[in-house]
Amino acid sequence: MPFGIGCALSPIADPMNTYQAALASLRQNPRTWLVTGVAGFIGSNLLECLLALGQAVVGLDNFSTGHPKNVDEALERGGVGARFRMIYGDVRDPAICREACGGVDMVLHQAALGSVPRSIDDPLSTHESNVTGMANMLVAARDANVKRFVYASSSAVYGDDTGSPKREERIGNPLSPYGATKLMDEIYAGVFNRVYGFQTIGLRYFNVFGKRQDPQGPYAAVIPRWITCLAANEPCVIMGDGETSRDFVYIEDAIQANLLAATVEVPDATGQVYNVASGEQTTLNELYQIARQKTAERVRVKPPPPVYTDFRAGDIRHSVGDISKISSRLGYSPTHTLEEGIDAALGWYLTNDRTKTPRRLNLHIPGVMAIGPHLET
Numbered sequence: 001m002p003f004g005i006g007c008a009l010s011p012i013a014d015p016m017n018t019y020q021a022a023l024a025s026l027r028q029n030p031r032t033w034l035v036t037g038v039a040g041f042i043g044s045n046l047l048e049c050l051l052a053l054g055q056a057v058v059g060l061d062n063f064s065t066g067h068p069k070n071v072d073e074a075l076e077r078g079g080v081g082a083r084f085r086m087i088y089g090d091v092r093d094p095a096i097c098r099e100a101c102g103g104v105d106m107v108l109h110q111a112a113l114g115s116v117p118r119s120i121d122d123p124l125s126t127h128e129s130n131v132t133g134m135a136n137m138l139v140a141a142r143d144a145n146v147k148r149f150v151y152a153s154s155s156a157v158y159g160d161d162t163g164s165p166k167r168e169e170r171i172g173n174p175l176s177p178y179g180a181t182k183l184m185d186e187i188y189a190g191v192f193n194r195v196y197g198f199q200t201i202g203l204r205y206f207n208v209f210g211k212r213q214d215p216q217g218p219y220a221a222v223i224p225r226w227i228t229c230l231a232a233n234e235p236c237v238i239m240g241d242g243e244t245s246r247d248f249v250y251i252e253d254a255i256q257a258n259l260l261a262a263t264v265e266v267p268d269a270t271g272q273v274y275n276v277a278s279g280e281q282t283t284l285n286e287l288y289q290i291a292r293q294k295t296a297e298r299v300r301v302k303p304p305p306p307v308y309t310d311f312r313a314g315d316i317r318h319s320v321g322d323i324s325k326i327s328s329r330l331g332y333s334p335t336h337t338l339e340e341g342i343d344a345a346l347g348w349y350l351t352n353d354r355t356k357t358p359r360r361l362n363l364h365i366p367g368v369m370a371i372g373p374h375l376e377t
């Protein structure tokens with residue numbers, strides 16, 4: 001095991017009250033947050049929520065997979081004032097990381113190259129952004145006296161472990177370079193916790209979904225991709241026999257996990273990793289039926305039957321997360337089922353076609369500052 005997980009830890013009595021109390025406390029005592037990967041799916045949703053809570057936010061992104069429009073949309077929905085500063089830069093650059101961490105209380109480190117197949121195609125790029133970038137951020141945040149460093153890990157670290165549900169204390173061997181990078185992130189964060197007393201918390205996201213998750217491109221996630229296909233009456237591609245299973249987590253629950261991790265005051269809660277999951281297992285065949293039904297409730301769909309192809313290299317066969325540790329230690333309590341999450345996100349998936357969106361950040365919003373080169377359109 002990478003580090004101190006699985007030790008005896010005291011539980012929190014009432015999870016929902018814990019989260020409500022954390023939100024109320026943040027509203028009363030606003031902090032300054034750095035969200036890396038802020039133009040991505042999870043990062044832009046974190047930005048929107050933090051701004052709505054009256055927090056000051058620094059955003060960092062190199063727009064490699066993120067979209068300027070995500071930042072614009074988060075600013076429009078979260079309310080902006082002078083509380084947001086955007087840094088267009090790369091976590092592979094230590095100087096940019098140092099600049100981004102200046103004056104920051106909390107870091108929510110999301111920047112990384114996601115996707116198992118991308119990492120198999122190009123392991124070095126994934127390593128540089130995910131491991132070198134993480135190490136740069138840890139050093140910069142430690143040196144800037146950041147109070148807590150919450151970072152995105154992944155259920156991919158469970159690798160070839162066949163146990164179900166996945167529990168934090170038992171992992172297997174990673175099945176992809178991507179899984180290896182996330183495991184290295186956990187090891188580094190554990191070392192920084194032990195060696196420097198720096199407060200880190202790793203969140204092993206399972207399959208997070210929701211608005212602003214990119215439906216386009218070869219590495220798009222399954223839910224936005226399928227809903228886009230269904231709405232266009234194109235066949236969905238199911239890799240393998242469709243009995244591969246996943247744990248789908250709605251974005252609001254991933255946000256909840258981040259805010260709890262950043263604010264929890266329970267002793268020994270840091271230096272840990274936590275599953276961020278729903279605890280519910282869904283096969284791809286079941287997901288297809290749900291996505292098809294939900295899409296048909298909003299638009300006329302008559303898609304051809306799904307196309308079954310080969311299993312995808314590096315994929316874990318079954319993945320469902322045990323959420324007892326994050327529930328009892330951080331007070332996490334998921335609020336959305338898969339169906340409810342799809343209902344909430346569907347409108348966005350159906351009305352946002354990123355192929356028609358210019359890649360430009362709206363620099364006319366007061367309080368937004370761009371550092372570095374202007375973005376290409």
Ligand SMILES: NC(=O)c1ccc[n+]([C@@H]2O[C@H](COP(=O)([O-])OP(=O)(O)OC[C@H]3O[C@@H](n4cnc5c(N)ncnc54)[C@H](O)[C@@H]3O)[C@@H](O)[C@H]2O)c1
Nearest residue numbers: 037039040041042062063064065066090091111112152208
């Ligand atoms: N979405 C999921 O289901 C899921 C599951 C497990 C783990 N994760 C992890 O959560 C985090 C966020 O994922 P997401 O789904 O929002 O992905 P995303 O691709 O939408 O967002 C990642 C963001 O990081 C930025 N980025 C990438 N490399 C960078 C670099 N070198 N410097 C600066 N910015 C960089 C991208 O431009 C993008 O905006 C990632 O660390 C990912 O590995 C996500």
